[in-house]
Amino acid sequence: MADPPDIPGFYYDKEKKRYFKVLPTHKAGQENNYSKDAVKRRKVEAHVKEQEEAKHNAPKPTRRLNTSLHSLASSSLSREITGSAVRDSAPKIWSKCLDKTTKDYELSSAYAGDGITAIDVEASGEKLYMGSARGLFGSTAISSKDSQTSYLGHFSSPVTSLNVSQSGHTIICTSLGNERGLAALQVWKNAPRDPAEQGVSAGETGLGLSVVFTPTNKGSLWTSTISKHDENTYAIGGTRLLMIARHTFDSGADTRRAQHKLPVRSDVFSTMFLEPDVLAAGCRDGTVQLFDTRVREAGVMKLRHGSSVTHMRNVQDHCLVVNGLQGSLEMYDLRAPRPHAPSASFGRQTDPVVSYQGHQNSHTFQLGFDVDAALGVVAAAGDDGSVRLWSLYTGTSLDTTKLNRGRKPTQIQTLRFFHTAEQEDTRLLIATRDIVESWAACMWGRPHISKRRENASFDRLQSSIWFDTITLSPSGLMSCSLSLLALPVMRCTRAIIPEHPDIV
Numbered sequence: 001m002a003d004p005p006d007i008p009g010f011y012y013d014k015e016k017k018r019y020f021k022v023l024p025t026h027k028a029g030q031e032n033n034y035s036k037d038a039v040k041r042r043k044v045e046a047h048v049k050e051q052e053e054a055k056h057n058a059p060k061p062t063r064r065l066n067t068s069l070h071s072l073a074s075s076s077l078s079r080e081i082t083g084s085a086v087r088d089s090a091p092k093i094w095s096k097c098l099d100k101t102t103k104d105y106e107l108s109s110a111y112a113g114d115g116i117t118a119i120d121v122e123a124s125g126e127k128l129y130m131g132s133a134r135g136l137f138g139s140t141a142i143s144s145k146d147s148q149t150s151y152l153g154h155f156s157s158p159v160t161s162l163n164v165s166q167s168g169h170t171i172i173c174t175s176l177g178n179e180r181g182l183a184a185l186q187v188w189k190n191a192p193r194d195p196a197e198q199g200v201s202a203g204e205t206g207l208g209l210s211v212v213f214t215p216t217n218k219g220s221l222w223t224s225t226i227s228k229h230d231e232n233t234y235a236i237g238g239t240r241l242l243m244i245a246r247h248t249f250d251s252g253a254d255t256r257r258a259q260h261k262l263p264v265r266s267d268v269f270s271t272m273f274l275e276p277d278v279l280a281a282g283c284r285d286g287t288v289q290l291f292d293t294r295v296r297e298a299g300v301m302k303l304r305h306g307s308s309v310t311h312m313r314n315v316q317d318h319c320l321v322v323n324g325l326q327g328s329l330e331m332y333d334l335r336a337p338r339p340h341a342p343s344a345s346f347g348r349q350t351d352p353v354v355s356y357q358g359h360q361n362s363h364t365f366q367l368g369f370d371v372d373a374a375l376g377v378v379a380a381a382g383d384d385g386s387v388r389l390w391s392l393y394t395g396t397s398l399d400t401t402k403l404n405r406g407r408k409p410t411q412i413q414t415l416r417f418f419h420t421a422e423q424e425d426t427r428l429l430i431a432t433r434d435i436v437e438s439w440a441a442c443m444w445g446r447p448h449i450s451k452r453r454e455n456a457s458f459d460r461l462q463s464s465i466w467f468d469t470i471t472l473s474p475s476g477l478m479s480c481s482l483s484l485l486a487l488p489v490m491r492c493t494r495a496i497i498p499e500h501p502d503i504v
Contacts, residue, residue: 011039018363091377091391094426095398099442101427105130105140105149106435115411116431117366118162118173121418128429129171130436131159137173137186142420152188153209156181160366161224165231172234174221187211187247211257215241222269222365229276234294236266242281244293262291263298269365270312274334279321282309286349288322288332303332303350310361313371315392319353321382329356331392348359356380356390358397368415368430375426379417385409387430400429403439407432 004012010019011034020034030037033042105128114133121128121142129139135155140148155175162173169190177183189210204441215221219239227233233246245259262279270282279291281299286307289299303320311323321331330352360382362365368381376392385407415430428439 011042031241045066045434072133072448090375091389091398092376092396094375095389095400095403097441098403098428098439101438101440102440104435104437105142105429114158115413115433116436117413118159119414119416119429119436120162120164121416121429122164122168123166124168125418125420127164127168128436129162129164130431131162131173132434133158135159135175137162155184155186157183160220160222163224163226163234165226167231170226170231170234172224172226174224174237174238176222177218177220182214182218182237185211185213185221185224187213187234208273211245211247213245215239217241219267222267223271225271227273227276229273233273233293235271235273235279237281239267239270240264242268242271242279242291244279260296262293262296264289268460269308269310272312272314274314274329280312281313282312282322284308286324288312288320302334303336304348305330306349308365309363310367313369313373315373321357321378321392323361325361325363325365327359327361329359329378329380329390330354331356331395354393354395356395356397358390360384360386366413368412370415370417370469372417372426375417377417379415379428381412381415381430383411385411387412387415390412393466434459 004019006012009022011022012019023032023035025035025037028333032038045230047146116130117133118131119128124439126142127139128142129137130149131137135157136150136151137153137155138149139157140150153173155173157178157180160176162171164171173186173188175181175184187210189208212330213236216237217239219241221236221238221241225235225473227235228372230246232248233244235242235244237243240266242262243259244262245257247257262281264281264283266283266285266287268281268283274278274280274290277293279293280302281289281291282305283289286305286309287301288303288309290302290304291297291299303322305322305324306328307325309322309324313321315331317319318335319331319333321329323329331354332350333353336350338395359380361380362383364383367383367386369379371378371392377398378390378392379387380390381387386404387400389400389403390396391398410432412430412432415428417426417428419426425440430437430439
């Protein structure tokens with residue numbers, strides 16, 4: 001509320017909320033509160049009080065700290081100063097510490113030339129499975145020094161999808177289909193081998209081809225997925241095709257086979273089981289539809305993406321990260337109500353929860369994409385040959401300078417996050433032509449093992465602290481305190497700090 005106007009010869013008392021006539025001091029006396037001298041004194045006191053209040057309420061000057069340190073130290077210091085959540089800091093630190101590991105996985109020269117189109121890793125982190133543009137499908141050991149690929153089967157057209165169950169006992173693989181042959185699905189099952197075979201011991205198991213399927217409409221097969229709740233249940237999507245199948249195996253033999261098609265009006269490029277009986281399908285028309293796998297009825301459109309849906313990954317129980325064409329990459333909340341036809345907003349894009357800006361993909365359907373919900377990182381390959389990273393929960397673009405440095409511009413058709421069994425760290429596999437690169441969060445060089453000491457010592461490179469490979473996760477925070485800087489590290493595996501006067 002504005003102050004009352006000044007009236008000549010009168011003083012407004014804010015406490016009593018009324019005007020009083022100002023009297024001459026010699027007539028009113030010194031004790032009168034509204035004499036000329038008393039009013040002048042009260043105005044001076046009010047002015048001084050206002051200045052003190054303004055000074056007290058004014059923002060305090062801030063001191064800018066020098067954060068031109070190492071990327072890990074800068075991110076950690078920013079987290080401590082701003083108070084941002086650990087799950088927001090972990091992706092930034094992990095991306096800035098990415099380094100290429102010493103081992104790559106490649107196709108043999110006899111099968112190289114056309115590139116790797118699909119990869120997946122066992123949940124145990126022991127085997128890497130690869131599919132190529134020539135239709136070859138095989139595996140290689142991750143931890144072994146011998147990276148020789150053993151081939152299991154082949155198609156007459158490029159491999160479009162490859163999925164391994166959590167137990168590693170079931171593997172499904174699909175092909176595109178072309179003029180050389182029709183699209184096909186192969187299901188491989190890890191079953192006991194016959195001890196009568198040469199070189200086979202009792203109880204030994206091996207992969208064997210159990211199911212082969214070819215679509216009757218002579219279309220392409222684009223995607224496949226295995227249910228996390230039942231590894232014998234899987235789904236495939238293709239040209240106006242969405243099929244659910246379940247096979248029960250007994251000693252390598254297909255004892256029961258049940259499959260049925262679900263009605264779709266568009267091509268299906270991505271599939272994912274959200275619940276044991278709920279299947280999500282991403283379509284060419286930009287819709288994501290949910291199906292009840294127990295019935296053969298049309299699905300319910302849950303959301304509409306900005307363009308054709310090429311990939312999907314679920315986060316928690318109610319969020320879905322959707323990747324598409326025209327650079328569209330968003331996270332949606334499946335609990336948001338969807339307007340029904342014929343409302344005016346039925347054909348509009350669903351409002352996303354998080355948008356990941358900067359993704360480049362104008363028209364290419366098969367580009368690498370994956371999400372690590374535990375780490376909180378989204379990875380997507382663009383049609384310009386670069387891999388970009390974002391924070392899953394905030395959409396912040398992460399540092400990929402080292403990740404894309406020195407790589408020739410080439411189409412990256414597949415990439416995958418996985419967790420190693422021994423080191424318990426998160427790695428990113430990127431397929432570039434005939435080689436699968438392995439990237440992990442590493443620090444300042446490799447450890448050198450001394451014969452006189454069991455611990456590892458590290459070369460000093462522009463810092464006063466040394467680490468080996470670190471693991472970042474939203475839980476478990478460990479701090480390594482320095483004399484001038486507190487540097488938090490999350491679940492640091494095999495981190496050894498040598499004796500140094502700067503470390504307290």
